[in-house]
Amino acid sequence: MPRLFLWLSLLVVVLAGPARAQSGDWKEQMAAIPVQSGGRVMPLDTYARHLAVQLTGRSKWAADRGPEGYAGREPIELLCELWFRPQQFMSGAFIDIENRPFKKAVGLPEEPRFFTPMQVVNAPGINGVLQGFMQRRKTDSKAQPKGNEKIALELSGALDRVSTFAGGAQLPIVPPVSGHVYLNAGPAGGDPGTEDVQQALAAVRAAFVSGQAMEGPVASLVDAVHRAGVVGAKDMRSVNLETFYNRHRPWRMSAYAYGLSIVVFGLSRLVLRKPLLMLAITLGVIGAGEQVLGTALRTMILQRAPVSNTYEALLWMGLVAVAIGLIAQLLNRKAWYLFAGVCAAFASVLFAGLVPLESQTNALPAVLRSNYWLIVHVLTITASYGVLLVASVLGHAYLFKHIILGKTADAGEGGPWASHPLIVQTYRTIQVGLFLLTAGTILGGVWAADSWGRFWGWDPKETWALISIVIYFAILHARHIRWLRDFGMAMWAVLGFIAIVWTFYGVNYVMATGLHSYGFGSGGEVWVGLWAIAEIAFLVAARLRFVQLRKAGRLPDERSMKLRATTKPARA
Numbered sequence: 002m003p004r005l006f007l008w009l010s011l012l013v014v015v016l017a018g019p020a021r022a023q024s025g026d027w028k029e030q031m032a033a034i035p036v037q038s039g040g041r042v043m044p045l046d047t048y049a050r051h052l053a054v055q056l057t058g059r060s061k062w063a064a065d066r067g068p069e070g071y072a073g074r075e076p077i078e079l080l081c082e083l084w085f086r087p088q089q090f091m092s093g094a095f096i097d098i099e100n101r102p103f104k105k106a107v108g109l110p111e112e113p114r115f116f117t118p119m120q121v122v123n124a125p126g127i128n129g130v131l132q133g134f135m136q137r138r139k140t141d142s143k144a145q146p147k148g149n150e151k152i153a154l155e156l157s158g159a160l161d162r163v164s165t166f167a168g169g170a171q172l173p174i175v176p177p178v179s180g181h182v183y184l185n186a187g188p189a190g191g192d193p194g195t196e197d198v199q200q201a202l203a204a205v206r207a208a209f210v211s212g213q214a215m216e217g218p219v220a221s222l223v224d225a226v227h228r229a230g231v232v233g234a235k236d237m238r239s240v241n242l243e244t245f246y247n248r249h250r251p252w253r254m255s256a257y258a259y260g261l262s263i264v265v266f267g268l269s270r271l272v273l274r275k276p277l278l279m280l281a282i283t284l285g286v287i288g289a290g291e292q293v294l295g296t297a298l299r300t301m302i303l304q305r306a307p308v309s310n311t312y313e314a315l316l317w318m319g320l321v322a323v324a325i326g327l328i329a330q331l332l333n334r335k336a337w338y339l340f341a342g343v344c345a346a347f348a349s350v351l352f353a354g355l356v357p358l359e360s361q362t363n364a365l366p367a368v369l370r371s372n373y374w375l376i377v378h379v380l381t382i383t384a385s386y387g388v389l390l391v392a393s394v395l396g397h398a399y400l401f402k403h404i405i406l407g408k409t410a411d412a413g414e415g416g417p418w419a420s421h422p423l424i425v426q427t428y429r430t431i432q433v434g435l436f437l438l439t440a441g442t443i444l445g446g447v448w449a450a451d452s453w454g455r456f457w458g459w460d461p462k463e464t465w466a467l468i469s470i471v472i473y474f475a476i477l478h479a480r481h482i483r484w485l486r487d488f489g490m491a492m493w494a495v496l497g498f499i500a501i502v503w504t505f506y507g508v509n510y511v512m513a514t515g516l517h518s519y520g521f522g523s524g525g526e527v528w529v530g531l532w533a534i535a536e537i538a539f540l541v542a543a544r545l546r547f548v549q550l551r552k553a554g555r556l557p558d559e560r561s562m563k564l565r566a567t568t569k570p571a572r573a
Contacts, residue, residue, distance in 0.1 A: 027215035030223055032077045035232055035240045037173040037183035042236040044244045049076035055159050058097030068095035068115040083166045085188065085206040091118050091167060096159055103152045118163050127153050176230030201225040243302050251295030252316065252350050258288030259347035266340050285343045289323045296320060306376045312353050314383045319349030321387030337423055341394035378448050382441030386501055388434035392427050396494030399423040400543040407550055424487045427494050428480060435473040442466045465504040472500050488547050495540060
């Protein structure tokens with residue numbers, strides 16, 4: 002797989018071209034300037050996106066939404082506003098605070114979403130929240146911020162960033178003549194040896210503030226940066242790749258392809274079955290290709306497996322899910338595998354884009370700086386989540402089609418009393434997912450022994466991983482001894498994945514306790530809550546419909562059903 006990533010990335014380098022060979026648009030030229038930040042070299046566009054997310058909540062806002070002065074503009078324009086005319090820009094409301102209970106608690110009005118820096122500074126309750134957390138940290142050095150404390154700390158970081166620019170920020174955009182440390186330069190000062198870059202930045206600022214044409218000054222700035230020092234071949238390749246990555250947006254392209262594949266698959270059940278099914282497969286392959294491209298780019302840019310945060314893990318889950326669906330489709334000719342894989346991949350890509358998870362290409366915390374364990378443990382455990390998500394989608398498909406819609410005629414090959422093919426596929430998928438989940442958890446224990454000196458410590462993440470394993474073992478065992486029939490198997494395939502979601506999301510974003518603090522975060526609670534409510538409503542509706550169908554005699558008594566090859570026959 003690393004070789005595949007390498008060849009794909011080299012192809013992208015050829016397609017993307019060198020960073021200096023951009024189109025004439027000044028924003029694209031400036032966005033490709035290398036800057037050293039977060040322990041690595043990145044394009045200035047990525048730095049601007051980080052800044053935009055930290056201050057406004059998103060890297061880019063639509064023209065009819067977003068904060069004043071930034072809606073409908075590019076991230077690099079926000080950086081220029083803050084860098085070249087900070088006092089004017091900071092008079093506007095651009096700091097994002099969406100949480101209404103937090104705003105009420107700290108004395109901010111609930112109605113506006115965006116606030117000026119001075120409004121945030123003068124909020125009476127924010128300092129109290131921060132001081133309360135500091136007191137907790139004094140008594141417990143391992144204490145993690147929760148709820149309002151997280152938001153207050155994020156706002157404190159945003160204000161620090163704003164104050165840096167207000168004082169005349171200098172960014173490390175000047176490559177060194179020798180060594181690896183970039184030199185700082187700004188429009189009004191910088192490190193010795195950066196005078197030409199400072200002069201070029203001053204010209205860019207003058208053009209930006211006066212509204213004059215930017216192409217000439219920015220081109221001069223790019224030339225000054227490249228004359229000042231030497232950008233290493235490795236850094237230049239990463240900058241080129243990341244510039245292409247930011248523009249191409251492979252995750253959005255894959256979401257479009259997956260969405261169309263799902264629609265076409267649904268139409269294939271009504272008309273033109275074979276042609277539309279082939280089109281659905283083709284669209285699924287295109288979506289998977291875009292996702293492979295995005296994963297390859299992140300791998301080459303960051304020089305590590307792209308599963309270091311929740312955002313990347315979601316995308317990896319989706320890629321594994323669609324791969325399972327496509328492979329099973331080719332081997333078994335079962336269209337539902339394809340449908341489940343594409344639905345799972347679409348859900349993961351969509352959810353990763355909806356909630357404010359960590360989407361940035363950033364440096365790793367110290368505990369994760371082991372490519373070996375990232376590949377062996379994290380890829381395995383998140384792959385299991387993707388496979389079990391496919392099983393959940395298959396369970397949904399059975400419940401919706403054969404219970405809620407009441408289409409019970411197309412049972413398995415053994416007649417109306419045999420186990421349905423969808424349930425057979427669900428059972429086999431859970432077997433694969435449980436194997437990966439168990440292996441990944443054991444490997445995590447080995448990593449814990451290497452990093453923390455113990456194999457198992459009943460950390461919340463470890464505990465819930467074990468709970469998830471027990472749940473899925475119980476599901477398979479209950480199926481094996483015929484406690485679970487088709488309906489029960491489908492229900493528990495859906496319920497089991499709720500435990501996975503809590504292990505994956507709830508422990509990190511709700512509980513936020515334990516040694517796995519590098520995975521903690523905030524955001525997405527509303528979306529996850531809506532998903533949980535929808536799942537519960539769906540399962541309740543399926544159960545009520547199941548009882549109704551059985552009373553009407555449209556479903557057999559599952560206690561007398563014969564299982565197919567998914568289980569062994571009962572002993573005499």
